[in-house]
Amino acid sequence: MSEPPRSMEATGPGPVKEVVRERRAQPSGWWGMVLLIATEATLFACLIATYFYLRFRTSEWPLGGIEKPSVTLPLLFTGMLVLTAVPIFLSVKAAKRGAVRWAWWLLALAAVVQATYLGLQINQMVDDLHSFTPQANAYGSIYYTLITVHHAHVAVGLAIDAWLLWKLARGITNYRLIGLRAAAYYWYFVCAAAVAVTLTQLYPSL
Amino acid sequence: MAVTAKPATPVRLKRLEAIWKETPGFLGWLTTTDHKRIGILYFFTSLFFFGAGGVEALLMRTQLIGPNEATLSPQAFNEMMSTHGTTMIFFFVVPMSLGAFGNYLLPLMIGARDMAFPRLNALSYWIFLCAGAFLYVGVFSGNAPSAGWFNYVPLASKAYSPGPGIDFYALSLLFITVSTTTGAVNVIVTIFKLRAPGMSLNRMPLFCFAFLAVSFALIFALPALSTALILLELERLLGFHFFIPASGGAPILWQNLFWIFGHPEVYIIILPAFGIATSIIPTFVRRKMVAFPMVALAEILVAFLGFGVWAHHMFAVGLASATAIYFAAASLVIVIPSAIQLFSWITTIVTGTPRFKTPLLWIIGFIVLFIMGGLSGVTFAAIPFDQQTTDTYYVVAHFHYVIFGAAVFPLLGGMYYWFPKVTGRMYYERWGKASFWLTFVGTNITFFPMHILGLDGMPRRDYTYGPEMGWTGLNLIETLGAYLLAMGLLSVFVNLAVSLFKGEPAGNDPWEGDTLEWSTTSPPPAYNYAVIPKVSSPYAMWDKEDREEDERNLELGRKTLEQGHETPASTAVDAEWDETLEMPSHSAWPPLLALAMSGIFAMVILQQWFAAAVFVVLTALAIAGFHLKEPEEA
Numbered sequence: 009m010s011e012p013p014r015s016m017e018a019t020g021p022g023p024v025k026e027v028v029r030e031r032r033a034q035p036s037g038w039w040g041m042v043l044l045i046a047t048e049a050t051l052f053a054c055l056i057a058t059y060f061y062l063r064f065r066t067s068e069w070p071l072g073g074i075e076k077p078s079v080t081l082p083l084l085f086t087g088m089l090v091l092t093a094v095p096i097f098l099s100v101k102a103a104k105r106g107a108v109r110w111a112w113w114l115l116a117l118a119a120v121v122q123a124t125y126l127g128l129q130i131n132q133m134v135d136d137l138h139s140f141t142p143q144a145n146a147y148g149s150i151y152y153t154l155i156t157v158h159h160a161h162v163a164v165g166l167a168i169d170a171w172l173l174w175k176l177a178r179g180i181t182n183y184r185l186i187g188l189r190a191a192a193y194y195w196y197f198v199c200a201a202a203v204a205v206t207l208t209q210l211y212p213s214l
Numbered sequence: 215m216a217v218t219a220k221p222a223t224p225v226r227l228k229r230l231e232a233i234w235k236e237t238p239g240f241l242g243w244l245t246t247t248d249h250k251r252i253g254i255l256y257f258f259t260s261l262f263f264f265g266a267g268g269v270e271a272l273l274m275r276t277q278l279i280g281p282n283e284a285t286l287s288p289q290a291f292n293e294m295m296s297t298h299g300t301t302m303i304f305f306f307v308v309p310m311s312l313g314a315f316g317n318y319l320l321p322l323m324i325g326a327r328d329m330a331f332p333r334l335n336a337l338s339y340w341i342f343l344c345a346g347a348f349l350y351v352g353v354f355s356g357n358a359p360s361a362g363w364f365n366y367v368p369l370a371s372k373a374y375s376p377g378p379g380i381d382f383y384a385l386s387l388l389f390i391t392v393s394t395t396t397g398a399v400n401v402i403v404t405i406f407k408l409r410a411p412g413m414s415l416n417r418m419p420l421f422c423f424a425f426l427a428v429s430f431a432l433i434f435a436l437p438a439l440s441t442a443l444i445l446l447e448l449e450r451l452l453g454f455h456f457f458i459p460a461s462g463g464a465p466i467l468w469q470n471l472f473w474i475f476g477h478p479e480v481y482i483i484i485l486p487a488f489g490i491a492t493s494i495i496p497t498f499v500r501r502k503m504v505a506f507p508m509v510a511l512a513e514i515l516v517a518f519l520g521f522g523v524w525a526h527h528m529f530a531v532g533l534a535s536a537t538a539i540y541f542a543a544a545s546l547v548i549v550i551p552s553a554i555q556l557f558s559w560i561t562t563i564v565t566g567t568p569r570f571k572t573p574l575l576w577i578i579g580f581i582v583l584f585i586m587g588g589l590s591g592v593t594f595a596a597i598p599f600d601q602q603t604t605d606t607y608y609v610v611a612h613f614h615y616v617i618f619g620a621a622v623f624p625l626l627g628g629m630y631y632w633f634p635k636v637t638g639r640m641y642y643e644r645w646g647k648a649s650f651w652l653t654f655v656g657t658n659i660t661f662f663p664m665h666i667l668g669l670d671g672m673p674r675r676d677y678t679y680g681p682e683m684g685w686t687g688l689n690l691i692e693t694l695g696a697y698l699l700a701m702g703l704l705s706v707f708v709n710l711a712v713s714l715f716k717g718e719p720a721g722n723d724p725w726e727g728d729t730l731e732w733s734t735t736s737p738p739p740a741y742n743y744a745v746i747p748k749v750s751s752p753y754a755m756w757d758k759e760d761r762e763e764d765e766r767n768l769e770l771g772r773k774t775l776e777q778g779h780e781t782p783a784s785t786a787v788d789a790e791w792d793e794t795l796e797m798p799s800h801s802a803w804p805p806l807l808a809l810a811m812s813g814i815f816a817m818v819i820l821q822q823w824f825a826a827a828v829f830v831v832l833t834a835l836a837i838a839g840f841h842l843k844e845p846e847e848a
Contacts, residue, residue: 012782012791012792012793012794013793013794014777014780014793014794014795014796015793015794015795016795016796016845017796027793031792031793032785032790032792033407033783033784033785033786033792034786035407035783035793036330036331036403036407036783036795039330039402039403039406039407040330040331040399040403043398043399043402043403043433044399046433046434047395047399047433047434047436047437048437050433050434050437050438051437051440051441053437054437054438054440054441054471054474055441058441058445058456058467058471061464061467061470062456062462062463062464062467065462065464066462071462072462142448142452142454143452143453143454143455145455145461145462146455146456146458146461146462146463146464147462148455149448149449149454149455149456149463150456153444153445153448153454167834171838171841181844183844183845184844
């Protein structure tokens with residue numbers, strides 16, 4: 009039999025497109041990211057389960073007279089983050105077509121919105137810290153732990169964005185396309201986690 | 215590859231050798247990405263931790279040799295007990311099975327030239343080493359943990375364990391979860407992507423199914439442990455509240471999170487051993503495994519069901535009746551897939567023509583001990599019985615039969631079985647058999663009387679007992695058994711060490727083995743296979759026509775992949791050749807990254823937050839360095 013393509017040698021838009029067309033199985037990078045998401049999703053599930061485990065052991069929630077969280081801003085911010093899944097999705101589509109310039113700009117657009125989201129969220133968290141601290145009681149502890157873990161995931165995603173923007177500025181390769189696809193999956197997961205975390209965070213007000 | 219050197223063959227082999235050659239000497243070991251060398255590093259490091267855990271066990275048994283002994287102080291006993299459990303489970307059994315056996319053998323068994331992510335593989339090892347060193351820095355600096363291997367709060371909280379011992383425990387485990395998770399990801403991707411073309415999932419050896427099941431279990435079990443450890447450290451270091459009832463916390467939260475991880479961990483520990491058993495049995499009874507598909511499914515089912523039984527560790531804490539009954543029923547259900555495997559091993563042995571060589575003896579010993587440990591395990595599903603025996607030596611007896619008997623015996627059998635492959639030399643057979651009997655008898659003398667002591671009410675973890683309790687005789691027997699067991703284990707490793715230098719040459723296939731690794735040289739070359747092997751069944755080495763075709767392919771230069779550091783990637787289920795991958799070679803980034811991450815953990819324990827942030831930046835830089843070079847630039 010003839011040997012299948014050496015996909016890692018695909019270093020231009022044409023060859024990359026060809027690899028995408030001929031591929032019959034997901035690349036290793038895709039598998040790696042899916043498994044990372046599986047394990048990270050379990051981490052979030054454990055944290056959210058912890059939140060409700062603590063909540064259902066008491067009649068008062070939030071504990072210690074802490075005010076219920078306001079709903080509007082967190083929902084708006086989360087909607088903003090979730091919308092970035094669209095340019096990310098389109099960026100991958102463009103990269104697969106070999107349209108690397110489009111892929112770069114769409115990813116950059118998503119990154120700017122995601123960075124703004126993180127900034128606004130951190131600002132919101134600092135405001136919250138003026139009202140109650142994580143050391144106040146179990147509610148404060150799980151509230152801040154949950155959102156900080158989520159913010160850390162957004163920050164990691166931004167680092168990946170920056171890395172990919174730098175790489176894609178130098179052109180498209182099969183390796184970079186796999187990276188972009190993996191990053192896209194990561195962001196879809198972060199968006200889903202954002203919804204779960206926000207709904208948990210807002211639970212006392214819902 | 216068993217090759218007859220024909221004109222073109224030696225040239226090809228030389229070319230492959232040159233392509234896959236790594237840096238020689240110490241630097242080579244530091245920067246290696248070869249799965250076999252990483253497996254060997256895992257082997258010796260986890261063996262070191264096995265020795266440390268063994269010394270701790272002997273110290274405990276010496277303390278308990280008679281009533282009111284004073285070999286160890288109560289605090290030292292607690293530290294030995296905690297460090298022994300933590301070391302054996304996290305730093306010996308799992309790294310030895312997944313890290314050493316998995317790393318060395320998986321790519322060979324599936325006909326690949328390396329793991330799917332070679333540098334990540336090296337990183338897993340270096341993180342494991344650093345995490346273990348981290349725990350033992352705590353031990354040797356007088357800061358050993360002392361709240362048991364499952365570290366229950368409130369004993370482990372700042373109020374009752376104010377020193378940094380618990381922090382060393384929690385941070386070292388948090389650190390090693392990174393290593394184990396990356397290791398599990400690597401195993402799964404390697405199995406789904408790098409199987410030799412033709413090795414569809416139903417043609418994959420049972421050993422690989424066991425490792426696949428374990429790796430999936432790890433992916434979903436470890437986050438529960440990580441969560442528990444993060445919450446504990448936030449509480450201990452930063453004053454958060456998760457486990458203190460007065461501030462709205464719940465101590466049982468720790469137990470739930472820990473055992474959601476902890477019970478799957480039991481299967482994570484023994485499933486690789488099942489995989490080893492399914493490799494050794496067919497070779498030495500000269501027949502294929504009975505009920506192959508059932509065993510493959512049972513391996514996966516055990517890993518899956520293992521997630522639904524965690525609260526049977528908590529029957530004594532006051533669960534609701536409905537909850538307790540559910541977990542009791544689930545604990546009974548899990549017996550079914552375990553029994554499927556057990557009956558398959560026994561039937562295969564009974565219906566085959568056994569050669570009672572040392573590796574098979576270890577597996578038969580394992581079956582006996584697993585039956586005993588399994589039967590005592592089933593008794594815990596009877597809730598009233600469990601409540602009576604919780605925290606007694608009956609539990610200690612049960613889990614040592616399972617973990618030492620069912621997990622470590624196959625590991626020792628596996629060491630004998632694959633020793634000729636890894637070293638190219640044979641071990642001493644009589645010596646091997648003697649070491650088995652010594653260890654088997656020692657195991658039973660040490661652990662069987664614990665059942666009786668437990669039923670008689672002797673609590674676990676107590677550093678001593680009074681003469682009036684009537685436990686002196688059995689404790690004396692157990693301690694003597696422990697020394698005998700230690701002698702047995704020592705004789706295993708002395709046999710292997712001497713054989714390494716003086717053993718007879720082994721040849722490629724001294725056992726007429728069934729799986730692919732026996733088709734390559736002993737030890738295997740850096741590239742594993744000169745020709746990507748043809749596979750038509752799970753017993754690839756017994757398919758003689760395929761092996762002959764490999765030889766013809768080598769001569770003709772077909773499927774030799776000699777343009778670079780290459781290996782084939784296949785489709786996930788049918789293993790059709792999809793692409794040819796250029797694999798990364800040696801790299802200094804994995805150890806550097808592990809070192810930078812160690813810095814973070816060290817600074818956290820010292821509560822030097824700025825320095826910890828500096829190490830976070832260094833870690834980010836090391837990750838960037840890790841990805842700087844792309845495959846086509848290699």
